[in-house]
Amino acid sequence: MGLDQNLNSFKDKLSGYDCQLIAVSKTYPADTVLEAYGAGQKVFGENKVQELVEKYDVLPKDIEWHLIGHLQTNKVKYIAPFVHLIHSVDSFKLLQEINKQGLKNQRVISCLLQIHICSEETKFGLTFDEAEEILKSESIKDFKNIKIIGFMGMATNTEDLTIIRKEFRSLKEFLTKCKSLYHTSNVDLHELSMGMSGDFEIALEEGSTMVRVGSAIFGKRDYQK
Numbered sequence: 001m002g003l004d005q006n007l008n009s010f011k012d013k014l015s016g017y018d019c020q021l022i023a024v025s026k027t028y029p030a031d032t033v034l035e036a037y038g039a040g041q042k043v044f045g046e047n048k049v050q051e052l053v054e055k056y057d058v059l060p061k062d063i064e065w066h067l068i069g070h071l072q073t074n075k076v077k078y079i080a081p082f083v084h085l086i087h088s089v090d091s092f093k094l095l096q097e098i099n100k101q102g103l104k105n106q107r108v109i110s111c112l113l114q115i116h117i118c119s120e121e122t123k124f125g126l127t128f129d130e131a132e133e134i135l136k137s138e139s140i141k142d143f144k145n146i147k148i149i150g151f152m153g154m155a156t157n158t159e160d161l162t163i164i165r166k167e168f169r170s171l172k173e174f175l176t177k178c179k180s181l182y183h184t185s186n187v188d189l190h191e192l193s194m195g196m197s198g199d200f201e202i203a204l205e206e207g208s209t210m211v212r213v214g215s216a217i218f219g220k221r222d223y224q225k
């Protein structure tokens, strides 16, 4: 199957859900992104700043770029001029820097707080408590150049679907709770970024509004990044 058939058959799986496809193009060349763009896909996710910037530079400017991987504070400046959504905010310090760079670029940068919902220790993310600390902090009201619009989470890499479902459900419940507790000019929680190639079906059933899917569309990666 060609890339456009892959894309279309994947989009069929999203029909009936209020959910957007973030096509994860990490490790695939810019040409592949361009091919998907030609097939109508305008939203792409990358997990590394350098690769994101390299692709942004050479590809059509109406692509919406999402940063989905861990972000170091010293690299925010490279993506601040154009990034559409940062899925992986995992500290107050990072939020502060995104706000600073947003101001410099005269933009409001949309962000998701990444929440640690899986049982593996290696993955980044805030605990529910840490996320609430950020949402209720007084100083966040002064961050006029960011907008927190929801949460991102990654489930445990396991065959046990009940574990995955439980983790996604806990994030949805956390969103529902926080939505009613925290609402200001720059906190408006409604997006839930969850689900990848291996677990997007469960994520959809549990209320995902953005699935981040790479290999199910582009095919297996040659190497892991």
Ligand SMILES: *Cc1c(COP(=O)(O)O)cnc(C)c1O
Pocket: 024, 026, 047, 068, 069, 196, 197, 198, 212, 213, 214, 215, 216
């Ligand atoms: C690579 C990656 C994905 C997509 O993974 P696939 O298994 O290729 O769908 C989703 N989210 C994050 C954070 C990633 O790094």
